[in-house]
Amino acid sequence: xxxxxxxxxxxxxxxxxxxxxxxxxxxxxxxxxxxxxxxxxxxxxxxxxxxxxxxxxxxxxxxxxxxxxxxxxxxxxxxxxxxxxxxxxxxxxxxxxxxxxxxxxxxxxxxxxxxxxxxxxxxxxxxxxxxxxxxxxxxxxxxxxxxxxxxxxxxxxxxxxxxxxxxxxxxxxxxxxxxxxxxxxxxxxxxxxxxxxxxxxxxxxxxxxxxxxxxxxxxxxxxxxxxxxxxxxxxxxxxxxxxxxxxxxxxxxxxxxxxxxxxxxxxx
Amino acid sequence: xxxxxxxxxxxxxxxxxxxxxxxxxxxxxxxxxxxxxxxxxxxxxxxxxxxxxxxxxxxxxxxxxxxxxxxxxxxxxxxxxxxxxxxxxxxxxxxxxxxxxxxxxxxxxxxxxxxxxxxxxxxxxxxxxxxxxxxxxxxxxxxxxxxxxxxxxxxxxxxxxxxxxxxxxxxxxxxxxxxxxxxxxxxxxxxxxxxxxxxxxxxxxxxxxxxxxxxxxxxxxxxxxxxxxxxxxxxxxxxxxxxxxxxxxxxxxxxxxxxxxxxxxxxxxxxxxxxxxxxxxxxxxxxxxxxxxxxxxxx
Numbered sequence: 001x002x003x004x005x006x007x008x009x010x011x012x013x014x015x016x017x018x019x020x021x022x023x024x025x026x027x028x029x030x031x032x033x034x035x036x037x038x039x040x041x042x043x044x045x046x047x048x049x050x051x052x053x054x055x056x057x058x059x060x061x062x063x064x065x066x067x068x069x070x071x072x073x074x075x076x077x078x079x080x081x082x083x084x085x086x087x088x089x090x091x092x093x094x095x096x097x098x099x100x101x102x103x104x105x106x107x108x109x110x111x112x113x114x115x116x117x118x119x120x121x122x123x124x125x126x127x128x129x130x131x132x133x134x135x136x137x138x139x140x141x142x143x144x145x146x147x148x149x150x151x152x153x154x155x156x157x158x159x160x161x162x163x164x165x166x167x168x169x170x171x172x173x174x175x176x177x178x179x180x181x182x183x184x185x186x187x188x189x190x191x192x193x194x195x196x197x198x199x200x201x202x203x204x205x206x207x208x209x210x211x212x213x214x215x216x217x218x219x220x221x222x223x224x225x226x227x228x229x230x231x232x233x234x235x236x237x238x239x240x241x242x243x244x245x246x247x248x249x250x251x252x253x254x255x256x257x258x259x260x261x262x263x264x265x266x267x268x
Numbered sequence: 269x270x271x272x273x274x275x276x277x278x279x280x281x282x283x284x285x286x287x288x289x290x291x292x293x294x295x296x297x298x299x300x301x302x303x304x305x306x307x308x309x310x311x312x313x314x315x316x317x318x319x320x321x322x323x324x325x326x327x328x329x330x331x332x333x334x335x336x337x338x339x340x341x342x343x344x345x346x347x348x349x350x351x352x353x354x355x356x357x358x359x360x361x362x363x364x365x366x367x368x369x370x371x372x373x374x375x376x377x378x379x380x381x382x383x384x385x386x387x388x389x390x391x392x393x394x395x396x397x398x399x400x401x402x403x404x405x406x407x408x409x410x411x412x413x414x415x416x417x418x419x420x421x422x423x424x425x426x427x428x429x430x431x432x433x434x435x436x437x438x439x440x441x442x443x444x445x446x447x448x449x450x451x452x453x454x455x456x457x458x459x460x461x462x463x464x465x466x467x468x469x470x471x472x473x474x475x476x477x478x479x480x481x482x483x484x485x486x487x488x489x490x491x492x493x494x495x496x497x498x499x500x501x502x503x504x505x506x507x508x509x510x511x512x513x514x515x516x517x518x519x520x521x522x523x524x525x526x527x528x529x530x531x532x533x534x535x536x537x538x539x540x541x542x543x544x545x546x547x548x549x550x551x552x553x554x555x556x557x558x559x560x561x562x563x564x565x566x567x
Contacts, residue, residue: 007364014361018352093346096313101365102336112350265313 004107011111019116026117033121041066041129044193055198056227060136064225066193067129068217072156073189074123078116080161082109086168087177096265105260106253109168139224151242152220158245159216160185165252172259188213197229208237212248215241269417269448270310275319278305279472282319287465289416292439292449294459294480296557297469303452304343306469307421310450311341324417337366340415344422348406351395355386355405358394359412366413373412380408383434399426407435411442418442420451424458436462456553466553468560475560484553485526487560492549493530495519499541507533517544525550 020026041063048059057065077084086109089095098108139145163185170177188206192213196204207214215237222230223238230238270287280302287293295303308314309321312328312335321328328335342348349358356377363373381387384404394402403426410418418439424432432455439462443449453459459466466483468476476483490510496517504512508527513520521533530548537543551559 010361010364014353014357093343096343096346097348099313099332100311100336100339100341102333103365104333264315265308 007103007107008111012114015112015114016116019114029117030120030124033117034124037070037122037125040193041125055195055229057195057229060133061221061225061227062194063129063133064137064139065195065217065221067126067133068152068156068220069189069192070122070126070129072126072153072160072216074119074121074126075153076157076160076164077118077122078114079110079157080164081113081115081118082111083161083164083168084115085113086164087171090171095263099263099265106256137225145224148223149220152223155241155243155245156216156220158249159212159241162245162248162252163211165249165256169252169256169259172263184211192217195227195229197232208233212244215244269324270450271320271322272306272309273320273322275309275316275321277309277314277316277318278302280305280309280469281472283472283474284319285467285474285477287448287450289448290443290446291465292443292463293451293465293467294463295450295452295467295469296456296459296553297452300471301469302472303469304421307341307343307419307450307452311335311339311419335417337413338416339419340410340413340417341419342406342410342421342423343419344425348409349394349402352393354391354393355397356390358405359409362409362412368413376412376414380411380438383438384408384431385434400428400431403427404431411438414442415447417448418450420449420453422452422454424453424455432458456557460553468557470560480553484551484556487556490522491525491530491551493521493523493533494547494549495521495537495543496545497537497541497543502537502540507536509533 044062044066045059048054048062052058054062082089086095089098089109095109098105101108134141167177167181167184170180174180188211191199191203191207196207196214196218199207204214207218219233219237220241269289269291270285272283272285275283279300283302283306295306297303305314309316310323310328312321312323312330312332315329323331323335324338326335349355350361353361359373359377362368363370368376378387381390384407386401386405386408389397389401394405397405403423407423407427410420424435427435436458439449439451443462449462451459451462460480464480465478466476466480467474468483476487497519498517501514501519504521508523510522510524512522523533534543534546
């Protein structure tokens with residue numbers, strides 16, 4: 001265990017060293033991610049200025065909803081960059097290298113890389129949106145709410161981590177999974193920027209039961225904001241984010257473990 | 269150390285072999301003969317479609333990670349080092365991965381770094397190195413953990429002659445210390461100098477596996493002896509020679525050393541003529557393999 005912690009420490013130190021070797025480059029690249037993501041928010045912001053509310057959600061509440069997406073991704077990417085980029089790891093032969101080492105595979109994949117630029121860009125934007133909106137949405141930040149918020153963030157990170165792990169595992173069976181990632185992660189995430197109640201029932205069901213982004217930001221935001229459109233969903237959903245996160249991650253991990261037995265290297 | 273029982277996979281067909289601990293086996297064959305498949309089966313990267321593979325007595329596919337403590341592999345196409353990190357940082361990573369203590373690590377690292385010469389660029393990121401520089405560091409890296417079993421698939425590509433010699437020396441030392449070596453190479457000099465056993469693969473079939481000297485004796489084509497002489501030529505018709513020819517004061521004799529040795533030929537000639545110079549050309553492993561491929565229908 002101590003050895004594993006030591007390894008994590010060494011890996012983190014070296015990853016940071018390599019990512020921030022060129023400081024100006026690091027600042028510019030983090031800024032680029034921040035600006036790229038901000039552009040999307042700015043478009044939504046000016047669109048929403050034309051309306052008072054969207055299904056009862058005002059602009060600040062929308063920004064609060066967005067902030068959960070960005071904060072969770074900022075944390076997620078520190079731990080799951082290796083899974084996000086897993087198809088490249090298989091193609092480059094690095095996965096075979098990891099397989100032949102006397103260490104846990106997932107441990108090696110997770111801790112050998114972390115996209116710090118994405119973490120700073122997304123996380124920074126998430127924090128900014130939170131700061132801009134949290135005081136204006138009428139949430140009383142009691143200790144219970146703060147604890148709920150922290151658990152919701154952890155659950156949201158695990159839900160997205162599980163999606164990454166599931167999609168990464170598919171690389172063992174399929175040659176190319178980029179399009180699947182595009183549909184099941186990035187496109188689903190775009191929907192998650194809005195209250196799911198504005199979408200068709202099928203999309204709502206998809207966002208709750210298939211790619212459960214609703215538990216990453218919609219239900220946690222509802223717990224704190226209590227908007228009227230929550231009436232369409234069981235109240236228990238407000239509390240399920242950490243449970244969904246842990247459950248999904250365990251399922252994805254099981255899928256990973258079973259699938260590893262089917263992994264085949266190429267002949268040469 | 270490594271056993272195959274009627275193993276089939278991709279082009280490999282019904283291969284059975286036992287490689288004892290401490291031996292150095294050279295695997296020879298044309299491109300596509302199944303050499304890399306054989307190596308990947310041995311380390312557990314591939315699972316056989318038929319038959320069984322045992323490495324250190326275990327199924328290598330199920331026990332990959334456990335075997336990884338005692339086994340080291342090099343395959344062209346599977347990166348050994350993280351190219352964004354310096355050579356030394358990569359070795360420090362491996363020190364943690366293989367749980368090598370500091371007191372053990374430093375002498376091995378400095379020995380490998382000095383001999384391979386990567387101490388000169390140990391703080392350079394791997395991605396900035398030339399192929400030859402990178403290969404020296406990679407081969408050092410696979411030797412760092414002092415494996416009991418070392419699998420090398422075409423390790424010499426990109427190495428200059430000096431580095432090849434250093435690499436051969438280190439491998440020979442390790443084999444003397446008890447390491448088992450499996451190596452594929454197109455460079456017959458590598459195989460010939462390092463390996464006591466040879467396995468010859470041809471289109472997935474094993475043409476030969478055994479002692480190098482047996483291979484040479486069994487399949488070696490003719491030796492050639494060139495003699496510069498003075499005097500009258502004796503009668504050579506009764507000798508079991510393949511052929512002989514004269515060119516002024518030069519006599520060329522082609523013979524199979526299984527039937528008559530160079531000493532026996534010289535013993536006869538020296539009584540009859542005055543010999544000024546003798547040159548015997550023995551066939552190399554490369555010629556033996558070519559001969560085998562020519563004969564493969566008869567084997």
